[in-house]
Amino acid sequence: MNFLETKILSDGIIKQGDILKIDNFLNHQIDIRIIRQIAQELKQRFHDVAVDKILTIEASGIAIATMLDHLYDVPVVFAKKSETANSTDNKFVSQAYSFTHKQLNSVFVSKPYLNPSERVLIVDDFLADGQAVHALIDIVHQAGGEVVGIGIAVEKGQQKGGRLLREEGYRLESIAIIEEMDWEKQTIRFRE
Amino acid sequence: MNFLETKILSDGIIKQGDILKIDNFLNHQIDIRIIRQIAQELKQRFHDVAVDKILTIEASGIAIATMLDHLYDVPVVFAKKSETANSTDNKFVSQAYSFTHKQLNSVFVSKPYLNPSERVLIVDDFLADGQAVHALIDIVHQAGGEVVGIGIAVEKGQQKGGRLLREEGYRLESIAIIEEMDWEKQTIRFRE
Numbered sequence: 001m002n003f004l005e006t007k008i009l010s011d012g013i014i015k016q017g018d019i020l021k022i023d024n025f026l027n028h029q030i031d032i033r034i035i036r037q038i039a040q041e042l043k044q045r046f047h048d049v050a051v052d053k054i055l056t057i058e059a060s061g062i063a064i065a066t067m068l069d070h071l072y073d074v075p076v077v078f079a080k081k082s083e084t085a086n087s088t089d090n091k092f093v094s095q096a097y098s099f100t101h102k103q104l105n106s107v108f109v110s111k112p113y114l115n116p117s118e119r120v121l122i123v124d125d126f127l128a129d130g131q132a133v134h135a136l137i138d139i140v141h142q143a144g145g146e147v148v149g150i151g152i153a154v155e156k157g158q159q160k161g162g163r164l165l166r167e168e169g170y171r172l173e174s175i176a177i178i179e180e181m182d183w184e185k186q187t188i189r190f191r192e
Numbered sequence: 193m194n195f196l197e198t199k200i201l202s203d204g205i206i207k208q209g210d211i212l213k214i215d216n217f218l219n220h221q222i223d224i225r226i227i228r229q230i231a232q233e234l235k236q237r238f239h240d241v242a243v244d245k246i247l248t249i250e251a252s253g254i255a256i257a258t259m260l261d262h263l264y265d266v267p268v269v270f271a272k273k274s275e276t277a278n279s280t281d282n283k284f285v286s287q288a289y290s291f292t293h294k295q296l297n298s299v300f301v302s303k304p305y306l307n308p309s310e311r312v313l314i315v316d317d318f319l320a321d322g323q324a325v326h327a328l329i330d331i332v333h334q335a336g337g338e339v340v341g342i343g344i345a346v347e348k349g350q351q352k353g354g355r356l357l358r359e360e361g362y363r364l365e366s367i368a369i370i371e372e373m374d375w376e377k378q379t380i381r382f383r384e
Contacts, residue, residue: 023302023305024304024305028269028270028272028301028302028305029267029268029269029305030254030257030258030261030267030268030269030270031267032258032261032262032264032265032266032267032268033265035258036262058250058251059250059251059254059270059272060254062222062251062252062254062255062258063254063255063258063268065222066222066224066227066254066255066258066259067258067259067262069222069224070224070228070259070262072224073224073225074224075221075222075223075224076221076222076224076255077220077221077222078220078222078251080220080251109220110215110220112216113215113216113220113221
């Protein structure tokens with residue numbers, strides 16, 4: 001078991017409805033030792049990939065992206081979310097349904113911050129249905145850039161996001177992949 | 193002129209209505225070299241202060257808090273914003289009016305992540321009217337903690353937030369304090 005799986009088992013809380021709360025080290029309180037390890041692990045897994053820019057989405061993704069960037073020294077861009085955003089205002093805009101907030105969000109990046117031919121590494125804290133990551137991919141493609149990899153801390157392997165991205169041919173690296181969670185027994189099984 | 197003032201002069205855009213956009217290195221795209229310098233400068237300015245926890249507010253504050261924490265090795269907590277939040281759900285809640293979004297936001301921190309007697313360093317990217325920082329102070333006090341300092345990247349010195357916090361006796365350190373901005377001439381004067 002790797003450091004993140006160990007941490008999830010010790011600190012994660014399973015809630016009814018297939019929800020994993022890791023608020024105490026990643027999504028609300030941040031344990032910098034874990035963030036450092038996540039960043040080092042992602043850098044290592046993408047060691048053979050040239051990266052011009054790191055793209056994430058507010059808010060929790062920013063901590064991972066910042067620490068990863070401390071190792072890469074390229075610009076980070078964090079996409080913003082709002083209930084409404086139009087593309088007339090010099091933005092690349094895509095849509096993502098948030099299961100957490102039960103609403104469709106616009107996700108956007110101001111045009112100056114993504115450029116044609118840039119090799120973009122997308123990072124985020126969670127991957128479930130893949131709505132946010134697909135919106136980020138769409139935005140990179142609108143800008144004419146290339147998605148060279150997707151680095152995720154925790155993938156909920158029971159949901160379809162990871163499978164779809166792999167089928168689409170993206171290089172996806174998730175540090176912990178949850179295969180099964182049992183709310184009543186409070187047990188988690190990770191993918192080998 | 194310090195590194196941040198220089199960067200603001202070279203990259204900041206003054207918009208009508210006393211708005212300073214520094215989207216290309218702090219609020220949307222992140223220049224990690226500047227974030228590192230901000231973190232080092234804040235650490236240095238608070239070198240004589242014992243800190244148990246760093247508190248910020250989503251979203252842009254997270255990058256600064258993460259990098260600062262890389263130097264401190266204490267937990268970071270980022271307060272969350274929502275249009276509605278109630279305190280029955282195990283949260284410390286306060287209110288802050290957002291001039292950017294023209295709405296009153298609830299700001300909250302889950303109770304387990306702030307504890308009595310903790311010495312809390314508050315950090316944020318911008319200080320203008322001080323609504324967000326006052327909400328964070330309120331939350332620390334609700335938890336029974338102590339605010340040992342407030343570290344800010346950019347203070348808009350023409351607005352009242354900084355003056356109020358200093359009058360209230362808080363130790364406030366802002367790396368760049370804008371004394372005056374002129375939209376038509378696109379000039380900025382910093383406080384000495």
